[in-house]
Amino acid sequence: MRTGTQLDREHCVRAAQSKDARFDGWFFTAVLTTGIYCRPSCPAVPPKAENMAFYPSAAACQQAGFRACKRCRPDASPGSPEWNRRADLVARAMRLIADGVVDREGVAGLATRLGYSTRQVQRELLAELGAGPLALARAQRAQTARLLVETTQLPMTEIAFAAGFSSIRTFNDTVREVFAVSPSGLRARTRVPGNPAGGTPATPGTLSLRLPFRAPLNPHNLFGHLAATAVPGVEEWHDGAYRRTLRLPYGHAIAALSPRPDHIACRLTLGDLRDLSVAISRCRRLLDLDADPVAVDARLRADPLLAPLVDRAPGRRVPRTVDEAEFAVRAVLGQQVSTAAARTHAARLVTAHGKPLDDPEGGLTHLFPSPEALAGADPGTLAMPRARRTTFTTLVRGLAEGQLHLGIGADWAEARTRLLGLPGFGPWTAGVIAMRALGDPDAFLPTDLGVRRAAKKLGLPATPAALTARSEGWRPWRAYAVQYLWATDNHPINFLPTYEG
Incomplete structure (x- = not known):
């Protein structure tokens, strides 16, 4: 999808017109006539090719003045598999930003961890992603804020600081800019019959959400490995879910992860809500949810002795770790x-x-x-x-x-x-x-x-x-x-x- 650090427009157009979910997270489609941006698989009727612009990150779309599509929620798509495949400066930076380093330590802290100057980190991220570390972290905060607004009844003040915003005003302005609706409007549209979003959790600090992935995903070796090697007291397989404790920047948490046909059900009990985005990032990393199974399996299937294994159970992931x-x-x-x-x-x-x-x-x-x-x-x-x-x-x-x-x-x-x-x-x-x-x-x-x-x-x-x-x-x-x-x-x-x- 990328040639060097540039998006290949022809391939992007083809993926958007065919609504190919495999490329969700690889790039984002901005619609010039409506001012919104979407994931490639958006169910809406695709615009004409001449009305499409393509960006390598949600942050770049937001910086260009586009707002997130309310239908396909591009901010909630799986992350680009590039950042887990590569070991270069940009990939390392993206992994650290996802782990909340910019929010906790600033751009200077990110650069120190990477061993580069802040100017060089800024330059490399802008060149490949069209946005610097602050904009990328801001996009992540907006996604965290949306989750809290839609899935809890927490006061907006608590949500703002839990999502990492420095002020209520910044929180309000960001939500309006990214989602084209106020925080209260975002919450109001989730309150429909049969939708538990916005309800009061049974346990304080507990949130239930869906973690998307690129299909196919074979859960057996993934969850089987975690369950079979679980350390008593720290991990367990209980009531259809892999559960474990997490040490996070502001406190601890318990994560319960259950495989579903089209997502991973995730239940998080957080000691401090400021850890939400980091907890999600680490759970995704644990389950290797941002992998590109089609690319992986295609390469392995080229070996005639491996091909039967891949064909029998495609989509195997590498069970990783949260620590x-x-x-x-x-x-x-x-x-x-x-x-x-x-x-x-x-x-x-x-x-x-x-x-x-x-x-x-x-x-x-x-x-x-x-x-x-x-x-x-x-x-x-x-x-x-x-x-x-x-x-x-x-x-x-x-x-x-x-x-x-x-x-x-x-x-x-x-x-x-x-x-x-x-x-x-x-x-x-x-x-x-x-x-x-x-x-x-x-x-x-x-x-x-x-x-x-x-x-x-x-x-x-x-x-x-x-x-x-x-x-x-x-x-x-x-x-x-x-x-x-x-x-x-x-x-x-x-x-x-x-x-x-």
């Missing part, structure tokens, strides 16, 4: 032990060092302990071999002291190099952290036992070197190839019997 440091710790705990043993080790750490919390709706009891809390643990109390104990303590010390960065804005290559320099970190541990914590879609695990067993069964090369050479044709989606290979095994991570869809 990169947590996953790195769990990867070390899982070295050379069974899934059950890794869960037991993690549960002991949680009980000893995690922060307790209440969960009236289930069995969650703690937040996973922070690196700082784990760095203060007595190594002698860790029930693991001495060499792994050294690996563990070195990792948590590096994370706690800021010498090792694994956050969503991390440089993938640099992080992997630093991980491999730690004692006890080999290609498998660094690779699985790159795949599930850093989010590298091309991370590959040629030494993994399950991958090698599947490769042998399929007639693929079974030695790590030969399998790596064969996998060159699967780039840049080798992390997804791992999911298809793992799915050949009769392991609990690949099944979710309670799902009906």
Whole structure:
């Protein structure tokens, strides 16, 4: 859809005229005659091609004076898969903006995290997205505000500050500009018979919303993996939903995520409503909802030995994480032990060092302990071999002291190099952290036992070197190839019997 950093007009017109939902989030269509902007799949009659203009972001549309379509809600479309596929400055910046860094730390804080000057960050984002970091963050605040206006009965003053606005006036002006209606008007139009929007939640701070994704999505390996590896007290599969605790910038939360045929049902219980947009972003990242499954599966299907796996169950996602440091710790705990043993080790750490919390709706009891809390643990109390104990303590010390960065804005290559320099970190541990914590879609695990067993069964090369050479044709989606290979095994991570869809 893009040539370099420019939108390909011919392809955009074709996608908009065919209402192709695959391109929702890739670009936005502005209608010159009406002054609105839409997602490509908008159900309205497409305008004439000469009346279309195309923008790479909702923020760019808003800056150009267009308002969001009330019918297709382009601000709520899946995010561009570009930001999770790439490791360059713009992609790293977009991941951090989605995580609320600009709202909390300003543009200067964003630039510091990226290791560039504010001017360079501004220039790169403007060149590719048609909007700078402040405009992109503003568009995100507008979407958060709409969610709160439409799904709660909170006073507008509370919504304004929860969404990240500095004043009521700015909140009102932004909502009017983006949605062409006042906040009270936005709320009024949701109050129709049978629509629960605007109702009072059963639990204070609880919101229910729908997380969109690009079809197809296969929920079995995704939710099966999360359920099978769930750490007691922190995660659980309960009443048809994967539930877990979240540590967020302003407080904690509990997320309940359930697969549906055309969306993910998300129920969030937030200690502080200012964390809403960050919680949504992390849940989307956990479930890899902004992936482009059509592009992924097309590349993997080109290999005749992988094609039957893809055709049998297309749309597999990479189960990721809501906390990169947590996953790195769990990867070390899982070295050379069974899934059950890794869960037991993690549960002991949680009980000893995690922060307790209440969960009236289930069995969650703690937040996973922070690196700082784990760095203060007595190594002698860790029930693991001495060499792994050294690996563990070195990792948590590096994370706690800021010498090792694994956050969503991390440089993938640099992080992997630093991980491999730690004692006890080999290609498998660094690779699985790159795949599930850093989010590298091309991370590959040629030494993994399950991958090698599947490769042998399929007639693929079974030695790590030969399998790596064969996998060159699967780039840049080798992390997804791992999911298809793992799915050949009769392991609990690949099944979710309670799902009906």
